[in-house]
Amino acid sequence: MKASRITALGLVAAAGLWIASGHLLPRESAESHAAIRTPEASKKLFRVAVIETGAVPHSRKLTISGRTEADRHATVFARTGGVVTELKVKRGMAVKEGDVIAVLSDDARAAQVAQGESLVTERRTELEAKRKLIATGALPKLDLVNLEAALKAAEASLGVAEAERDRGVVLAPWSGVVQEVLVEVGEAAFSFQGREIAKIVALDPMLAVVEVAERKLAGIKVGDPAKVRLVTGETAAGRIRFVAKTASQSTRTYRVEIELPNKDGAIPDGITAEVSVQLAQVAATRVPRSALTISSNGDIGVRSVEAGGRVGFIPVSVVEDEQSQMWVAGIPDRARVIVRGQDFVREGQEVEAIEAEELTATMK
Numbered sequence: 001m002k003a004s005r006i007t008a009l010g011l012v013a014a015a016g017l018w019i020a021s022g023h024l025l026p027r028e029s030a031e032s033h034a035a036i037r038t039p040e041a042s043k044k045l046f047r048v049a050v051i052e053t054g055a056v057p058h059s060r061k062l063t064i065s066g067r068t069e070a071d072r073h074a075t076v077f078a079r080t081g082g083v084v085t086e087l088k089v090k091r092g093m094a095v096k097e098g099d100v101i102a103v104l105s106d107d108a109r110a111a112q113v114a115q116g117e118s119l120v121t122e123r124r125t126e127l128e129a130k131r132k133l134i135a136t137g138a139l140p141k142l143d144l145v146n147l148e149a150a151l152k153a154a155e156a157s158l159g160v161a162e163a164e165r166d167r168g169v170v171l172a173p174w175s176g177v178v179q180e181v182l183v184e185v186g187e188a189a190f191s192f193q194g195r196e197i198a199k200i201v202a203l204d205p206m207l208a209v210v211e212v213a214e215r216k217l218a219g220i221k222v223g224d225p226a227k228v229r230l231v232t233g234e235t236a237a238g239r240i241r242f243v244a245k246t247a248s249q250s251t252r253t254y255r256v257e258i259e260l261p262n263k264d265g266a267i268p269d270g271i272t273a274e275v276s277v278q279l280a281q282v283a284a285t286r287v288p289r290s291a292l293t294i295s296s297n298g299d300i301g302v303r304s305v306e307a308g309g310r311v312g313f314i315p316v317s318v319v320e321d322e323q324s325q326m327w328v329a330g331i332p333d334r335a336r337v338i339v340r341g342q343d344f345v346r347e348g349q350e351v352e353a354i355e356a357e358e359l360t361a362t363m364k
Contacts (some may be wrong), residue, residue, distance in 0.1 A: 045352040049340035050305050051287075055333050058284035060319050062220070063276045066210030068230070070269040071259075072174065072202040078195045080167040082106040087185050089198060094265075095172040102183065102197050104168040113165050116158030123151040176202040177265065201269060206262040208238065208273045211253035217243075219279035226258045231272040236260045240277070284319045285331040291339045292316070292326065295347075302328075303342040304335050305353040311338070311345045 082104030089101050127147040133139045179199040208228045212220065220243055228236045238260040247254055258275055260267060291302050301315040314335065316328035331337065338345070339356050 045309070045350055046341065046345060047352045047354060048305065048311075048338045048342065048345060049356040050336040050338050050353045051356050053285045053287065053331055053333075053335050053337050055283045055285050055331065057281040058286075058319060058327050059281045060219070060279040060284075060327075061276055062212075062216055062279055063274060064210040064212060064216075066208055066273050066275055068260075068267055068269055068271045068273050069207045069209045069257075070201040070203055071205050071207055072176065073179075074173055074176070074200045076101055076170055076173065076197045076200060078102075078104060078170060078197055080104060080106070080109075080164060082109075082168050084183050084185050087181070087183070089178045089181060091178055091181055093178045094176070095178060095200065096175045097172055099172045100169060101172055101178075102170040104170070106168060109161070109165040109168060112161040113158070116154070116161040119154040120151070120158050123147070123154040127151050170197050172200060174200075174202060175204075176200040203265045203267070203269065204262045205238075206260045206267045206269070207241070208236075208258040208260060208275050210256050210258075210275045211248070211251060212256050213253055214247065217254050220256060220277060224277065226278075227276045228258060228260060229274045229276070230267065234266070236262075236267065282319060282329055284327040284329050285335075286325050286327050287331070287337055288339050289322075289324055289326050291337055291342065292328075293342050302331065303338045303345065303347070305338060305351060306336075309350050309353060311347050311349045311351055313347050 083106070084102055085105040086100075086103035088099070088103075089095060095101070127144075127150075130139055130143060130147055134141055134144045177200065179201050181198050182196045183198075208226075220240065222240050222243055224240045226238055226240055228238060230236070238258045240256060241259040242255070242257040244255040256275075287302060292300060293303060294300060295313045295315070299313075299315045300318075301313055304312050304314055306312040314331055314337075316330040318326060319329050320327040336353060338353075341351075345351055
């Protein structure tokens with residue numbers, strides 16, 4: 001019986017010790033572990049990569065698609081009737097100002113010129129013959145006035161006849177290229193006064209024409225340089241010649257013309273072109289495209305590390321978009337912009353900032 005009591009007392013004592021250990025030992029262990037982990041957790045901050053930026057004057061570039069357009073188009077008309085006896089040009093031929101394009105023949109015009117010349121000769125001879133008689137008093141002085149008036153009338157009639165004859169010769173109004181010939185030799189045009197003879201275009205200078213939206217019109221001025229890239233891959237340099245002051249009623253855009261030298265006629269009319277114009281300089285900062293993010297309010301900008309290591313947000317406006325970099329305005333000078341990890345932090349959060357070069361080196 002003594003042995004069984006001693007065993008029972010031993011079991012009770014062991015159970016009591018086991019229950020007591022749950023209140024004493026685990027608490028002491030948890031407090032010790034918490035004491036060890038808390039300083040480590042408080043020191044470990046989220047790591048981000050930053051770059052120090054600087055605002056510099058940057059010339060913005062505006063690129064717009066457009067087309068080439070000949071400086072002048074003209075349709076040459078017949079100013080009188082007749083038969084086309086000569087055709088001096090062919091399609092695609094270059095002509096200079098005053099070159100003969102076609103000749104319209106009419107015998108009646110030649111006869112009128114001959115008649116006018118004969119009448120002028122008659123009136124002049126009569127005047128010279130009677131001038132001496134008038135000087136001697138054989139004829140009244142009033143006859144001299146009448147004879148001079150008759151001579152001037154004859155000369156005027158001759159001038160009209162010659163002008164009508166000259167209208168039969170169709171001339172190029174300015175230098176250009178014949179785009180189309182609309183008549184044939186031997187074709188009668190007696191009843192087609194004002195009929196189209198040929199179409200001419202002037203290819204030098206050539207124009208590059210673009211339509212600019214009203215928001216992008218500021219900074220485009222007459223005389224500013226521009227670069228033009230054709231769809232064929234060729235490039236040309238020119239200057240802005242015209243900026244419209246009235247918007248198109250249908251598109252609400254403004255016509256801008258860039259004048260391009262084209263002496264050899266290498267730039268054709270109506271080809272697609274891309275025009276790049278340098279706008280006025282603004283203070284801008286160059287940042288990686290990936291650095292741009294959106295704030296909780298929906299604003300576009302960049303996140304930065306401010307004094308005290310806390311995250312801030314800087315709203316920006318895009319000045320120019322490049323392939324991998326972007327020029328933006330609104331970032332103050334010497335700001336520390338987050339370029340890695342900006343999408344995993346929020347404003348006001350304390351972070352560990354490392355220069356982007358150092359972070360790249362540690363990752364390698």
